Amino acid sequence: MAFFSVIIPLYNKEAHIQSTLNSIxxxxFTDFEIVIINDGSTDRSLEIVQSYSDQRIRLFTTENRGVSATRNLAMRKASGPYFAFIDADDFWYPQHLEKLYDTIIAFDHLSVFxxxxxxxxxxGVFPARHSNITSALLQEVDLFETSMTRSILAVSSLAIHRNVTETIxxxxxxxxxxEDTDYFIRIGFHYKIGLYNGITSRYTFVSGSLSNRAFQREHYCDFEQFWEIEKSNPAAKKVIDLNRFSLAIKxxxxxxxxxxxxxxxxxDRSNLVFKQRLLLQLPAPVLVLLHRLKNYLEKKNIRLGAF
Structure with missing residues (x-):
């Protein structure tokens, strides 16, 4: 049995999956298996994975069911005590699993890392910025306190003990x-996080775009499920309100x-900065223009914090 089960949902990532697999x-740290669920890909993704002969790769194919169902199936098929996640277009530096392992050993009372x-x-490439973390290389942190600017958890840098699924x-x-935001918030209400304060993974960011497809609110996180529990946790309330704000704009x-x-x-309007409160009052056509400006600036490595 491997220490880590690396969880990869795969759907039409022929341009990236080889780089992702090679980085793993x-x-x-070599004590791992790779559990790949090919989610009905219609490009060459499956063929590329099948070209590898490494016995640590376990490949399964299903009809297209979406990333959440695919991750869940991979976790159910995994054999290791720890699940390390990576998306099929992201990248790990060579010491990623080693640093996660060191963090697990240092904080063996925790289950999320x-x-x-x-x-x-x-x-270009730039580091994610988080709130309220110290300069210490290894630290135990609270999800909500450290996620006021950007979530301290990201799929491709996350590892959890398999017993987390029994709780949340x-x-x-x-x-x-x-779906990841929903899962992270549920983690935050039950677990502290063992953090290695160093960059070991890379996320490929694609700026959002407006399209003509139908917007369906029910396909987004239901933040009201947290309404009662967030009342006793001001930091959680703020982080969830920031997510409510982003969805309200959409x-x-x-x-x-x-x-x-x-x-x-x-x-709670006090959880928003002035610019965010102002954006809520603007008419939709103005928001569309600002959204397009935001996407343009993000391509130039300039982020508008109010969004």
Whole structure:
């Protein structure tokens, strides 16, 4: 039995999966298996994975069911005590699993672990920025206190003990947008995080775009499930309100006034900065223009914090 089970959902990533797999196979810590669920890919993704002969790779193919169902299936098929996640277009530096292992040994009373991630954009690579973390290389942190600017947890830098699923369950398969946010918030209410404060992974960022496809609120995280529990945790309330704000803006852009109103009513306005409170008041056409500006600036490595 391997120490880590590396969980990879795979759907139409022929341009990236080879680089991702090579980054895993080049790890300095080698006690792992790789559980890949090919989620009905229609490109060459499956063929590329099948070209590898490493016996640590376990490949399964299903009909297309979405990333949450795919991750859940991989976790159920995994044999290791720890699940290390990576998406099929992300990248690990060679010491990623070694540093996660060191963090697990240092904080053997914890069940959730992470390293720091960097983000690749069209205009370069920059480190993710988080709130309220110290300069210590190894530290025990609270998800909500450290996620006021960006979540301290990211899929491709996360490792959990398999017993976490017994407490909070698996990824919500009804969500197709923000399923990781939903899972991280559930983690935050039950677990502290063992953090290695160094960059060991890279996330490939693709800026959001507005499209003509139908916007369906039910495919996003239901933040109201946290309504009671967040009342006793101000940091959690703030982080969840920031997520409500982002979703409310999307609802207004797509003309979903009912869900916009419901989300806004749940937000404590004191958890928002002035720019965010102002954005909530702007008409949808102005928000569309600002959203396009935001995407353009992100390609230039400039992030608008208010969004």
């Amino acid at each position: 196979l080049n790890q300095t 992470s390293t720091v991630q960097e983000i690749e954009t069209a205009n 369950g698996f990824f919500n398969e009804t969500i197709s947008n923000g 609802c207004k852009i797509y003309g979903d006034r009912a869900n916009y109103n419901q989300l806004v009513q749940s937000i």
